[in-house]
Amino acid sequence: MKKSAKAKTPVLRPFDAAEFLTDAETIVAYLDEAFASNDPAEIAESIGTVARALGMSKVARSANVSRESLYRPLSRNGNPELSTMISVLRACGVTLAAKAA
Numbered sequence: 001m002k003k004s005a006k007a008k009t010p011v012l013r014p015f016d017a018a019e020f021l022t023d024a025e026t027i028v029a030y031l032d033e034a035f036a037s038n039d040p041a042e043i044a045e046s047i048g049t050v051a052r053a054l055g056m057s058k059v060a061r062s063a064n065v066s067r068e069s070l071y072r073p074l075s076r077n078g079n080p081e082l083s084t085m086i087s088v089l090r091a092c093g094v095t096l097a098a099k100a101a
Contacts, residue, residue: 016049017030017049017053018049018050018052018053019053021049021050021053021054022053024093027050027053027092027093027094028094030046030049030050031046031047031050031089031094033046034046034047040079041076041077041078042076044073044074044075044076044078044079044080044085045074045075045076045078047074047080047085047088047089047092048070048071048074048075048078050092050094051070051074051088051091051092054091054092056070056071058091059088059091059092060091061091062090062091063084063087063088063090063091064087065084065087065088070084070088074088
């Protein structure tokens with residue numbers, strides 16, 4: 001008797017936005033949406049996602065901070081200082097700009 005062929009179950013990976021942040025335009029649009037949320041946790045996490053997409057070590061070097069010191073503040077539970085956020089954004093090629101609400 002032949003064994004019946006079993007259909008392979010696809011392996012699903014969790015969604016990671018960092019995989020799609022491949023150019024400056026996409027990064028800016030992604031961060032703009034996070035800033036529009038006015039949610040500090042979402043903003044910090046989004047900046048962390050951009051840093052991961054660009055390479056956390058490279059971003060840390062450009063921001064003059066250690067790589068390890070970025071993971072916690074740039075997470076949903078983090079609380080980064082404004083100076084850290086500005087340094088990381090600059091290292092990611094992004095600047096903050098004010099606009100009327």
